[in-house]
Amino acid sequence: LGIHFDHIWQKTLTVLNPMKPADGSIMNETDLTGPILFCVALGATLLLAGKVQFGYVYGLSAIGCLVIHALLNLMSSSGVSYGCVASVLGYCLLPMVILSGCAMFFSLQGTFGIVSSLVIIGWCSLSASKIFISALDMEGQQLLVAYPCALLYGLFALLTIF
């Protein structure tokens, strides 16, 4: 089938540890299996929490991928393909799945919910920008890449909270 489980696991570990610098070769082959799995998991946890919002999840991810693909193509010296962007963004959706999993058990609209969602958004965008920076060889731009990713994951968090 072409699905390499150890690659998927390696990429997942890179996402889960945002402090460790990533090497640029992990994104050499773009696979969409992991991201699609995480998107479906997000939709499933949202469903279990009582919000039927599959359409918003997919539409938002498509538009967000397009915007970030355009931005990265303009900002980096080497271009980036759409599949690579979709793959990275999908992998870094994993902490958001954890957040919406928590939303099943207690409501996130209090202070603790807001603080934890801010932490999760920061986590997602830091890992995404870290992978983009190392794969595309851009220096001095990590925060600049992290900001639009944070906006995108912020929208996902809004979907999860409200």
Next chain:
Amino acid sequence: MPGPASKRRIPVSQPGMADPHQLFDDTSSAQSRGYGAQRAPGDLSYPAASATPQAAFLADPVSNMAMAYGSSLAAQGKELVDKNIDRFIPVTKLKYYFAVDTMYVGRKLGLLFFPYLHQDWEVQYQQDTPVAPRFDVNAPDLYIPAMAFITYVLVAGLALGTQDRFSPDLLGLQASSALAWLTLEVLAILLSLYLVTVNTDLTTIDLVAFLGYKYVGMIGGVLMGLLFGKIGYYLVLGWCCVSIFVFMIRTLRLKILAEAAAEGVPVREARNQLRMYLTMAVAAAQPLLMYWLTFHLVR
């Protein structure tokens, strides 16, 4: 009789075919025997075989050709899209405006909120081309305006959400109205520049960049308004309006009035004054638009 090797797919006349004028190959199973019989004698590339693998080989080259055609069509389509996008959106020119790094963005944001102490507003040039924004804080860029616009739309959604007036189509309405105002502004300024016959090196993209800087102040105002109510909104908005006014005057003065200063002796008073008025009008329009686009978000 024509050789069988050259007419693999469309045998026109062969023994056993009912109609000598048949123009296409009838690949129903009844005919495959005749086909196989023709193929068997002199064919080297296909193994001489009975009728049933013959039908399978019929499917294979056709599907291979279909796949090759499909993939070449996809490649052609992608090339077409790339070429046309290059025609409408000058990608290499845009890349100049996105060559930023974090230090530049930090310094530019500081300049947008506090332009009073900055002395030198000239853009440095390097062999006739302006230096990339990474290296000169005075150069315009499109990263900040683009991000500021998107953040403004999201913050507007947030503000409407806290007033329980949120719905996704209202967000879309907000986004398109802000975009419409921006387009109107760009067109108005281009028109007035054309009427005043100013020769500047102010390109349209530069203008969009400069006009996009006010969204930063708007975001600040709305956020403060969300946190601290109307007082915070008016204070921060007032501060940002004055800052953006000073910023625009100082930046546009160099662009629009530059050659008036560089012309030297024959400075025509009326022309110079007109340009001064134009700069003041553009700079004054910014605070007005900042207020107009945000006051309904803060109650």
